[in-house]
Amino acid sequence: MNKENKIPQATTKRLPLYYRFIQNFANEGKKRISSKELSDAMKIDPATIRRDFSYFGALGKKGYGYDVQNLLSFFRETLDQDEATNVALIGVGNLGNALIKYNFQKNHNTRIVVAFDSKAPYEGTEISDIPIFHPDRLEEMYEEYGAELAILTVSSRSAQGMADRLSKMNAKGILNFTPVRLTVPESMKLMNIDLSVELQALIYLIRNSEN
Amino acid sequence: MNKENKIPQATTKRLPLYYRFIQNFANEGKKRISSKELSDAMKIDPATIRRDFSYFGALGKKGYGYDVQNLLSFFRETLDQDEATNVALIGVGNLGNALIKYNFQKNHNTRIVVAFDSKAPYEGTEISDIPIFHPDRLEEMYEEYGAELAILTVSSRSAQGMADRLSKMNAKGILNFTPVRLTVPESMKLMNIDLSVELQALIYLIRNSEN
DNA sequence: AATTGTGAAACACTTCACAGCC
DNA sequence: GGCTGTGAAGTGTTTCACAATT
Numbered sequence: 001m002n003k004e005n006k007i008p009q010a011t012t013k014r015l016p017l018y019y020r021f022i023q024n025f026a027n028e029g030k031k032r033i034s035s036k037e038l039s040d041a042m043k044i045d046p047a048t049i050r051r052d053f054s055y056f057g058a059l060g061k062k063g064y065g066y067d068v069q070n071l072l073s074f075f076r077e078t079l080d081q082d083e084a085t086n087v088a089l090i091g092v093g094n095l096g097n098a099l100i101k102y103n104f105q106k107n108h109n110t111r112i113v114v115a116f117d118s119k120a121p122y123e124g125t126e127i128s129d130i131p132i133f134h135p136d137r138l139e140e141m142y143e144e145y146g147a148e149l150a151i152l153t154v155s156s157r158s159a160q161g162m163a164d165r166l167s168k169m170n171a172k173g174i175l176n177f178t179p180v181r182l183t184v185p186e187s188m189k190l191m192n193i194d195l196s197v198e199l200q201a202l203i204y205l206i207r208n209s210e211n
Numbered sequence: 212m213n214k215e216n217k218i219p220q221a222t223t224k225r226l227p228l229y230y231r232f233i234q235n236f237a238n239e240g241k242k243r244i245s246s247k248e249l250s251d252a253m254k255i256d257p258a259t260i261r262r263d264f265s266y267f268g269a270l271g272k273k274g275y276g277y278d279v280q281n282l283l284s285f286f287r288e289t290l291d292q293d294e295a296t297n298v299a300l301i302g303v304g305n306l307g308n309a310l311i312k313y314n315f316q317k318n319h320n321t322r323i324v325v326a327f328d329s330k331a332p333y334e335g336t337e338i339s340d341i342p343i344f345h346p347d348r349l350e351e352m353y354e355e356y357g358a359e360l361a362i363l364t365v366s367s368r369s370a371q372g373m374a375d376r377l378s379k380m381n382a383k384g385i386l387n388f389t390p391v392r393l394t395v396p397e398s399m400k401l402m403n404i405d406l407s408v409e410l411q412a413l414i415y416l417i418r419n420s421e422n
Numbered sequence: 423a424a425t426t427g428t429g430a431a432a433c434a435c436t437t438c439a440c441a442g443c444c
Numbered sequence: 445g446g447c448t449g450t451g452a453a454g455t456g457t458t459t460c461a462c463a464a465t466t
Contacts, residue, residue, distance in 0.1 A: 007419075010435060016411035020390065034447065043392050047437050047450095054449055062448040063444040079411060080418050087410075098309030102406075110410055149417060151410075172417040175410055179231065181254050189420065191413040193404065195313075199321055199362075199386055200227035202402045203296050204289070206360060206383040208218075209400065221457060245425065257425095258459050265427055273426040273465040 011052045017042065018052070019075040026072050034065035085110045088147035090162055091154030092117035092132055095177060099151060100130050114145040118158075135162075139169055149173035149189075156180050222263045228253065229263070230286040237283050245276035296321045299358035301373055302365030303328035303343055306388060310362060311341050325356040329369075346373075350380055360384035360400075367391050 021042050025033055035046040035053075042049075053059045053066070059074060060066040076082060089096055089112045096115065103112050112130055120132040133141050142150075149172050154162055159180040166174060166188075173189035176182055179197070184190050232253050236244055246257040246264075253260075264270045264277070270285060271277040287293065300307055300323045307326065314323050323341055331343040344352050353361075360383050365373055370391040377385060377399075384400035387393055390408070395401050 008435065012415055013408065013412050015415055016408045017405075019411075036447085041392075043394075045437065046447095047439095048435085050448060051436080051450080058449070060448050061444060062442065063446050065447060079415055085414050094309040094312040098305040099406075101305040110414065149413065173413050175413055181252075183254075187420075189413055189416045191409050191416075193406070193409055194228075195310075195404070197224070197227045198402050198404055199298075200230075200290060201224050202360065202384050202386055202400055203291065203321065204223055204226060205400045205402075207291050209398075219457070247425080256459065258428095258461095259457085261425090261427060262458080269427070271426055274424045275466065276425065 007055050011055060014044065014052060015075065015079060018049075018071075019079055019081070022068065022071045022075060026068050030068050032065045033068055033071070035060075037065075079109075081109045083109070085148055086113040086146045087111065088113065088142050088145065088150045089115040089130075090117075090135070090138070090150050090152050091158070092120070092127065093153060093155075096151075096153035097127065099153065100127055103128070103130075112151070113147060114141050116141070138162075138165060142166075142169060142171070147171070149175070151175045151177065152182075153177045218266050222266060225255065225263060226286070226290060228255075229260075229282075230290055230292070233279065233282045233286060237279050241279050243276045244279055244282070246271075248276075290320075292320045294320070296360070297324040297356060297358045298322065299324065299353050299356065299361045300326040300341075301328075301346070301349070301361050301363050301377075302369070303331070303338065304364060304366075307362075307364035308338065310364065312339050314339070314341075323362070324358060325352055327352070349373075349376060353377075353380060353382070358382070360386070362386045362388065363393075364388045 018038075021038060022033075024041075035049045038044075038049050039046040050060075056074070056078065059071060087110055089099060092100065092115050096117070100112055100115060115127070115130050115132045116135045116138055117132055118135055120134050122134045122136065124131050124133045126132060131141075150166055152159060152162060152174050156178055159176070159178040160182060163174060163176075163182045163184055167185050171188065173191070174182065174184065176190060176192045177195070179194050182190060229249075232249060233244075235252075246260045249255075249260050250257040261271075267285070267289065270282060298321055300310060303311065303326050307328070311323055311326060326338070326341050326343040327346045327349055328343055329346055331345050333345045333347065335342050335344045337343060342356075361377055363370060363373060363385050367389055370387070370389040371393060374385060374393045374395055378396050382399065384402070385393065385395065387401060387403045388406070390405050393401060
């Protein structure tokens with residue numbers, strides 16, 4: 001019903017997950033699906049699923065459920081699965097290397113197209129077919145390869161400096177793997193993944209539960 | 212004031228971050244710090260910081276702020292930074308490899324002590340001084356190396372099976388990097404990091420913001 | 423004078439429960 | 445009869461605003 005209402009952050013984070021599970025059901029040849037069935041598979045409360053879907057209008061039919069193909073094409077469109085997104089990777093250390101090799105193969109709509117590392121020669125080199133340039137050429141090559149957003153896997157020292165350069169270039173977003181709390185302009189989207197924080201929080205939970 | 216009250220999940224996730232920033236201030240030789248100063252550095256509302264700290268009792272002094280050394284030792288104790296935590300890594304593909312090499316160096320209290328991979332020989336091999344065994348020896352070696360929790364970086368196919376074995380062994384927690392939504396017993400703590408989901412959500416935000 | 427610790431308000435998110443439609 | 449879509453209630457989290465304290 002509300003096409004232009006604000007989608008809650010929590011819902012946004014679940015969208016890719018919905019898409020993945022709907023794909024699975026489609027692959028199994030399922031025609032229709034209820035919020036209860038999705039709930040069992042995803043372990044998300046069925047009311048939450050219905051609420052999430054309802055932000056995008058009436059996707060289902062009362063007394064029936066959801067048409068799998070409908071959902072699939074709706075989410076594909078919504079998550080822009082048709083149009084590939086080009087990603088730049090900044091910092092090819094251990095983690096950066098792993099991400100290049102992983103290269104989000106499962107998602108054919110996102111690709112790391114270019115990488116930067118201070119140890120790379122100016123004229124460039126390659127890992128797994130991905131060109132790697134010296135960071136001096138960031139502005140030039142980011143543009144040239146048509147990157148829309150950057151994955152930041154540099155050292156803490158370089159993180160804010162790189163973020164500043166990215167924001168000057170009007171990069172649209174950063175997926176930040178460094179532990180630094182970056183300052184970026186409003187217009188730039190930022191998502192943080194802090195591996196140590198997650199591990200520490202898990203350890204805290206383990207140590208402070210009764211059992 | 213409340214020592215045995217329940218700490219909110221949201222607060223728990225911020226604890227490791229607090230510890231890191233307090234360490235920084237201590238290293239700079241700072242003696243006292245206010246919630247406002249921490250707020251500026253961490254970009255967390257000062258009231259949130261005071262509320263978080265208050266769950267652990269009165270750590271500060273009105274009109275003064277917090278004593279840096281006090282905070283530091285309090286958080287070190289609370290996050291068990293004195294006692295090292297031994298971690299097992301299951302699945303040494305691209306990501307697992309990166310995590311072994313990274314090995315959370317910054318946090319000298321957590322160490323990957325043993326790893327498992329189906330391509331490793333039964334008698335074991337090594338990467339960066341970390342022993343790697345065939346998964347057939349998971350139960351045996353998990354125990355032998357005194358692991359308390361596991362990082363799961365296996366394929367989606369193997370994920371739930373490994374989680375089941377870990378739960379049978381009474382592993383205390385799993386840091387799950389696979390996209391699978393694992394089913395584990397109540398007693399086991401689970402933390403999910405799904406790289407594709409984060410990237411997809413970021414792209415969704417970029418594509419659906421007005422600018 | 424400065425800054426905490428915390429009731430209370432505000433906001434965000436989840437879940438209940440059921441009217442309405444297929 | 446089954447299942448959605450959603451008001452309303454419930455739960456969790458953040459922020460305001462200020463009395464209490466050093």
